[in-house]
Amino acid sequence: MHSTTSKFLKQARTWINSSLFNTNRAGEYFEYLLEGVDPMWSALECKAKVVGVKQETADTKTWTLQPTDDWQGFRAGQHIHITLSINGVLSTRTFTISSSPYQWRTDGTLSITVKKVPNGKVTGWMHEHLGTNDVISISQAAGDFVLEQEMDGSVGYIAAGSGITPIMSQLRWLSANQMPVAAKLLYFANTRQDFIFGSEILALTQTNQRLSSHLIASYDDSDSQHKLPQAPICAEHIAALLESQPRNIYLCGPHPFREIAKSLLQEAGFDLCRVHEEAFGLPPLKVEAGAPVTVRFTDSATETTTDQPATLLDMAENAGLSPTAGCRMGICYTCKCKKKSGQVRNVVTGELSGNAEEDIRICISTPVSNVDIEL
């Protein structure tokens, strides 16, 4: 009874909003007015002001953000989506928080640490232009890459490159709480100079007896001529980590690195159910050569045929359309569209959809049959 009433009230509110403001959310009507008065004001989303920028390594910077009061905080290891305007184009990307929840509680700020991706439109722009007093939009924190509420047994960490960021948040938080559990870190980077937070990690290790760390650089210098195709993690590293008998292992880094680490852990007899992973970006798309498929974007009267389908979002963009999209990794649902018919595969989980009409996220869907999509 109660739920029927509240459902009815919700529908009534949506109807009234759409008749008075031509949008289901009244806030959209007022959004630009608020933004015009103060860029930190919004009826729709949390805003955050950049209060500090710090160069960490040659290609990595940390931005400290002061969010508005409606931001609800986070647990160490979680991520946020940030949305910024790059020459008028809104772009959303997902970054893990590198600061400790303790910092947020004391001064109301959080930090994100971002490596400049070669040719990356957003990270490149951030490194060049995002400075103090700029205002960006941020989402509430989300993600399961967090420490368990009831911690028993020690924790193992395996990080590669900028995969250190969520782990750093946890290390800082553990250290601020006098290390309630023991922790051991394996951290891989290309060269000595590429260890983000390298000196802070060493300092934390020295002050906290229950924390040990092993920083492994693959090369003496950044001579990319000698770069190996895969990260140099090996069974000895894993064996050393497992000596401390960790209850849970937190693994963060590029997709191929994580695959190697997991297979090594499995070989060493560690239960993969106790491995927490944080994915950075989409796994490489498996292109299955097969019969050509045709995707019809019904609202735009456009279609495209290929025997090497990419994600539907990429295909739409290549066909000259501009669908709204956010994180491009299946998290934010900005790109959600109605598939009218046809079968798609989720490139993250590998799951196949049915043929019926349903909402899909086009950034992580690739067609396996002819597909009609309302776009």
Place this chain on the structure above:
Amino acid sequence: MTTATQPNVEQLRPENISFNAAQGNQRLTQEQFASLQKDFDDLRAEIVADLGQSDVDYMKNIIRVQRYLEIAGRTLIHFSFTPVPFMLGVAALSVSKIMDNMEIGHNVMHGQFDWTNDPKLHSRNFEWDTACDAGSWKRTHNYEHHTFTNIIGKDRDYGYAVLRLSDDTPWHPLRSIQMVYFAALSIFFQWGVALHELESERLRDGTFDLEEKKPYLKGLFRKGAKQIFKDYVFFPALAGPFFWKVMLGNALANLGRNLWASAIIFCGHFTEQAQAFTEEECENETKGEWYYRQLLGSSNLEGGKLLHIMSGHLSYQIEHHLFPDIPANRYEEMGPRVQAICEKYGLPYNTGPFWKQYGTVLQRVWKYSFPTKAK
């Protein structure tokens, strides 16, 4: 060019009004069409490459002004007890509706701002302050009218199925009072636009039956009810005993918008020089020929910045029809370049002051009220 003088009665005799094919109307050669296409494509590419923050800022500012005017207008109508503030309120609300429909809604729904990736400026999400729902508009206007511009029998905007505007449409006794239809269409323009997709003329001749129009009718009633609720129930009811005053104010504001919007839109394609085309002429047409048809079928209005904004830049109807998805605020800078391309190929660039152009529209409606001899 003659100056805008009152036509005398003699000139108004239907046989004395002539709508010559516009000067320079010999069709171009295939090579010329290819070169024309390249010139327009190049101009388009140059502007698209330059789109950025300033275009977004422009549209956001227009939206802010529209919002402030709507809030001011409704407040004045609500609280006014003498005619002057009441009429000021009516004017402000009417202007806000005009801006919402013309400079904001029409342009955003063309996808002119889809590239910004801002859901509030995206053609898929946008809904406007008029009886016609966005989905129906995009089907009838964006698709039918912009694809088949001025092709008799295919572009249903050409005369809106109630006006006879050229010899290609056979005369019928009911056409003799088409000046009355014209006036009624102008006064109730928003409902005329909303009913456009009903295609009543095709229902009558049995092209399809009412059953097929059910989804459209559902949308029509849904949107129409919301508009009536807003202007004729909700805001009047807020005023309690002054219900009728507010209702009158809102009705006048809608009337002002209807008259203005219809006048601007009729000036776009029904002027003296604007040409109509037959289906046979347009079979298998190339992009160059499509540009040519858009160019010859449209006419511009000369005026200041205010006219351009209040007409949603449809004063640059030619530029709009050549490049419907380029942000309208760019048409002003494109105008002289389009004109130069026209000169290069000896094509007419139809333009004139508002009253003169509107005068020729009235003459055309008047002239074709009468049967004309087949040539």
